[in-house]
Amino acid sequence: MSKSVPITVAHGDGIGPEIMAATLHILKEAGANLDIETIDIGEKVYLAGNSSGIEPSAWDSFRRTKVFLKAPITTPQGGGYKSLNVTVRKTLGLYANVRPCVSYHPFVDTKHPKMDVVIVRENEEDLYAGIEHRQTQQVYQCLKLISRPGSEKIVRYAFEYARRNNRKKVTCFTKDNIMKLTDGLFHKVFDEIAAEYSDIENEHWIVDIGAAKLADTPELFDVLVMPNLYGDVLSDVAAQIAGSVGLAGSANIGEHVSMFEAIHGSAPRRAGQNLANPSGLLLGAVMMLVHIGETHVAERVHNAWLRTIEDGIHTYDIYEEGHSKQKVGTKEFADAVAQRVGQKPETLKAASYKAAEERNAEVRRATPRQSAKKDLVGVDVFLDWTKGTANDLGDSLSKLSGDGIKLDMMSNRGVKVWPGGHAETFCSDHWRCRFLATTDGDGVSHPQIISLLKRVADAGFDFIKTENLYNFDGERGYSLDQGA
16 A cells, blocks of 8 residues: 555635535545644634634644645634735745636536636735735825746746646736836746747737636637736636636645645535535645645546536536536535546546656746846835925925935826826825936935935925835836826
8 A cells, every 4th residue: 555645634614624524535435545634724713813814833734744735714804814825825935826727518507618727826926915005195005026036936837737737828917018017027037938848839918808818718728827916816717707616626836835725715604504515625636636646546536526527416506407417415416426436527528647757847946047237226205295286396306406316207196297297187195206316327325315315304295105216237127107
């Protein structure tokens, strides 16, 4: 008998315990040899006073097993409770979220019978870094952080996933026509890495038209890779249009630990009624089995599930007259899948996974790069100000120029308003005031910026934030505003 594989399991809240029991029953019947460590997470832990929803001892379990099978949890209502998923993903470096979105026509109703899309989502940065501030009475900000190493890891993972799963194309979605630096970097990295995979087709779409095409004609796509926010939104959209969010499993892959789950929530209103569909968690567990090298068992589980779906044995959420033959509860569905272990689907495509030694799943670390020459050329000073027009503010700040630094322009909410602004432009109380070297081509120093800020403060202005402006190898490392 092969050595058992240690995994960490959390039964979660709401329908979590029911669908986890169903999932583990099927895995056992399929011959999975697992050594299970059980931990508590979620509502009970939150209410015991732990704002992260996870006990400190759980981290030791993750480090021992390196694999986490997680049922949905409930986050209590009210403030002060952190997202457990975000905490786990960031703490353990789970950089890749992988969500297959497949239609099961004609057995599950869908408008897209040929859909078979995998969304690979960057999982750690972007707007989900969660760095937000209230800066004025009127304006809040959220920082969008995109790094080259983070982009390289997720893009390379997408191409490696495509290669070892016999996928033909990888598509990147960004909004780099607007966010030219952040999304621009993601797109640039995609193009660089795509050039290393000549056997796989690649393409880039602007996310808005790409999302429209995904919703309308998903068969155009194969593997999709994108930054965090777009991936979060569109993976749910893709799962739903494939047939049901309740059928989608999810993997969160890290270099040290990986987490597997359903993409839906804990549905407390359905808890304890033997109604919930365990399919999402079960398919997440199939991804787990592939990850730990139990590919034979993964095939047995997945094909038994497909055969059950084909046979029309469905839980209430996907049951439909004309498509379904028998409406069953959670336990009965699990029993039906377990009884079909060893069988394969007759109409749907049978699942087949490469053996662990053939997968070559290792993702190389970010390529070391020579540091660019970094030159400080100015500073954006942000003000909270409500005492007049843009011209009034420009005139006042111009008088503070000196010591080799001058006011160059001002913007409000990304639109240039001085010099040469337009009277129709609405201005909030949040102003960006750009100071550059008095002589074009010169740099500025930190002492010059400190001196400028003292003059601004002494003049009675409330500066709320500064952003230093840099060139990297002579290339501008900051954006221009609309109208600039």
